[in-house]
Amino acid sequence: MDELSEDLELLPATRRALRHRIAVAQSEGRAPSVVAAVVRGGEVVWEGSRTSVEGHGPDGNVQYRIGSITKTFTAVLVMRLRDEGLLGLADPLEKHLPGTGVGDVTIAQLLAHTGGLAAETPGEWWERTPGALRPELADVLGDEPLRHAPGSRHHYSNPGYTLLGSLIEALRGKPWEEALRAEVLEPLGLERTSGSPQAPHAGGWAVHPWADLMMPEPLEDLGLMAPAGQLWSTTRDLARFADFLLRGDERVLGAESVREMRTSAAPPEPGLAEYGYGLGMQLTAQGGRRLAGHSGSLPGFVAGLWLSEADDVAAVVLANCTSGLPAASVAADLVAVVADAEPRFPRPWRPFAEADQVPLELCGPWYWGTSAQVVRLKADGSLELGPVGATGRSARFRAEPDGTWTGLSGYYAGETLRAVRRADGSVSHLDLASFVFTREPYDAGAPVPGGVDPQGWRGIG
Structure with a gap:
């Protein structure tokens, strides 16, 4: 090993700072429990948890609901279809999923929330109602599915990801979750990520805003809305998923495709997407550090996952409360704690090999x-x-x-x-x-458009 190789094990002071951050988050956020993990150099280098409720002591193997982080999984499936040549990101939805009523919206616009679709479904609060009450896409989209002209602005849309889930099912000929398990979860070894909760899992809680009291939240199956927020997962699984989003994996998506997901595909939206939105990934910055990932929430749960490509660090935070603990902000803080306290060692310089073709x-x-x-x-x-x-x-x-x-x-x-x-x-x-x-400014020997004055460079006489 090179003498400058980075030791992945964190320093005691860094580990204490991480523990302190989630302790403050759990206390100030009044969360029954919070669990977190940090990945550096492709390895989980820290795990931590904090709880005050008997029977809710979590670790990296306990499932929590991850809400809209599910969208990033759905986006990976769509990018796989693109890489296989089964669709193009510029294709209108109608080409592959006819009859939706919003067929002119493109696949890329759905991925980046620029399709102009409504933010939520018509009718009751979909996150707290059984998915069986929305058996058809028409029940998800409503009579007036568009709020803006497609492509005109970023407008976050949960129904848009329902359409992407239905698109996946149409092209794969199998349910969304079945395709996800076969094409993403199993290849990446995400054995504790699933559409339904599997023990051990946390219960979702609402915490009274003005008193230290709790009430359980309902755990509904989201039906057609599942591709927008159904999944349950653990910090260990999400840590592995975060590393995949940073490096790629040829069994699922290559490095260039995940880099494309992390690249802005939507204009900034003040107060929501300050740095735009990628293809299924939120983009933000903290302390000058660019981050990609996603936040998530459903009644009883909040989640956050962020990665910094420049620092090769990612963090995941999960908690079982409806609101209060800012999981995404805490995850960004954990990335900063590690990246600032223990900066990444640069790769050692090495010359090319004699056999390399060097232009x-x-x-x-x-x-x-x-x-x-x-x-x-x-x-x-x-x-x-x-x-x-x-x-x-x-x-x-x-x-x-x-x-x-x-x-x-x-x-x-x-x-x-x-x-x-x-x-x-x-x-x-x-x-x-x-x-x-050209090799020289306005090189007279090169075909510079418009030509080069034959007298060449000169001073003022």
């Missing part, structure tokens, strides 16, 4: 007009294009078999970077989405 002729400075850019080859074989100064467009590019490069991020995502060669095989310039990058 050195593409590396180094280039100019778009007079704007200085630099191309760097990363250790994973991708290219990174960015400004020499502090401001400008940056993007990563993936190598393609035909010698081109495809943009993976930023302004150039999906665009093609091509090295244009001279007759002798040397690189004349780079072509990127109609932009010409």
